[in-house]
Amino acid sequence: MRLRRWLPFDPWHLVLAPVCALLAAPLVWMTVSSFMSNAQLNRFPPTIIPGSLHVDGYRSLFHDAALPTWFLNSTIVSLVCVVANLVFCSMAGYAFARLRFRGSGLLLAVMLGTLLIPYQLTLIPTFIIMEKLGLIDTLGAIIVPSLVMPFGVFLLRQFFLSLPREVEEAAWIDGCSRWAILWTIVLPLARPALATVAVITFLVTWNDVSWPAIVISSEARDTLPLGIASFKSRAQTNPGAIMAADVLATLPVLLAFLAAQRTFVRSIASGAVKG
């Protein structure tokens, strides 16, 4: 508290600012290097501040690669997953929070237990299921396993538990069915938690590279991370294009986060208080 008198800002900023810089550094470096030529990028020691700016990376990206296709594929996958998670996670979360049915505790435990199983262990069984569904090498193989995420169910359940029960009871007495209560009362109140689920789902599905790499083989179905990864394996590595593609791939994520930031932060904060 005494420090506060001497500094024009909160002393915590002395700790937070360097951490912030550390976290921002890769993003800044990525953006800067996307405007460098391959010659500047291959130099040693590396160029920190380029003498001139180039857009070669972006040009080759739009001319030589199927960027629009990758973008479209990624957008389809992420949007479908976000919408599906919002619908299914809120329904499941509400059931776990409010409905009394036999075995609900066990089901919840099993569902949460799946969070403890390493992703690698479920790769082969999931692949077999996708194959039996005939979805291999389609976007469906990426979408279906991510339609409902246990974390989203859990997060929404916790949020629903924190809502006053009486509001729902009042709606019940006012003549609402369970469905109507969920859609007209609970979900509008759960906007911060829904935003959190949406952002997390978007991040996870947009950035995922390993699962799409396993189930997608044709280039026309590549998602953005797959397409970017394919740059490296091509005969000639094009670091400028990779950096440019990374910037473009990160933009939607940043925009999604900025758009949902206020509600997102609020839900994390309320979660911290209400458990």
Added chain:
Amino acid sequence: MAGAGGIRLDRVSKTYDNGVDAVRDVSLDVTEGEFVVLVGPSGCGKSTLLRMIAGLEPVTAGTVHIAGRDVTGVAPPDRDIAMVFQNYALYPHKSVRDNLGFGLKQRKVDRAEIARRVDEIGAMLGLGDLMRRRPSQLSGGQRQRVAIGRALVRDPAAFLLDEPLSNLDAKLRTSMRSELARLHERMRVTTVYVTHDQVEAMTLGDRVVVLRDGVVQQSDHPQVLYERPANLFVAAFIGSPAMNLVDARAGGGRVVFAGHEIALPAGSPLREIDGHIVLGLRPSALELDGPRANREWPAMRVTLGLVEHLGDEVHASFGLDAPRVTAEAVLAASDSAEDGDARLLADDERARFTAVLRGRTRVAAGDTVTLRVDHTRLHAFDPETGRSLAAPADEGAASYTPSTSTPSAASA
């Protein structure tokens, strides 16, 4: 039998999954237009009982009838009831207008009709200027009015109110209390009202039902509860300040307690008792000795401990040379009674009496005074069962014919 718009509970019980009996074998008839108050300390089952009437809580045994229809297995929306919750339970994301109209909209009432009824109720409750606001932009009293308006607008067969005033500050609570009484006077809708505040219970209820541990202790007109409590629990719970209680011995036309002796008047029902009793005496049955005091009343000489001047009256309390009555019923009642007599100092194990002295009496703490005891207003309770053995002869009480009076089952 409950009338067309009445509520009838027939031997309803509620046992929770964890084995706790919240409500035990309660029967209650609320006639159409009657205002019944369920009162008792926290955890006595009064809210559970109300929720069972609403259908929010399924009954374990027994039946619930509303407006002559068996609704035991009927879901809340189909019971034609409206409920006001303790924390108002307004829809935070809807405007006042939408909050009021929500129930009608769910019931597919015509839009113009909704607007008409919402405006009518809004005008009646003085909400006209607030219609566009959200609940978070309203004060506590305004929220309360919206919650009540939301119940009124549906014109239901019965109102259920669950401690609707307990979140308001003391002054607002008092004014809302009389507003509620006026509202009921005007609307005459069957009402069941839950509170832990016995002042609310006494002032609002046509009839008051005292509950303890899920069992009805007494159900009667408030004045009857006050004058003829069925047992120690009701005696200690109803009345502010609470009834003075002390272990005593009756016999030979006298009652002896803590070194004091009170001669019983002819015709006193206590004369027929011989043995240990818990003696009960309302604070208003004590009077400061003086020229205007009734000379026929026996006298007690006491040293006053605490003296509170409240303007028109003085509350003077004093210790007695006897242990406090520690019957479970009395402790349960005083735990919750909001009359400020919860003990602050743990070392005082003596029984304490409070006298409500009329007028501007000049007494102070430490004074030794003579008090006259109205020996026609003595209560006697069985020290084992807590049941009332003798109460003052009827004055006004008999004129309120009790419609349902359930004697205490067990209150030792």
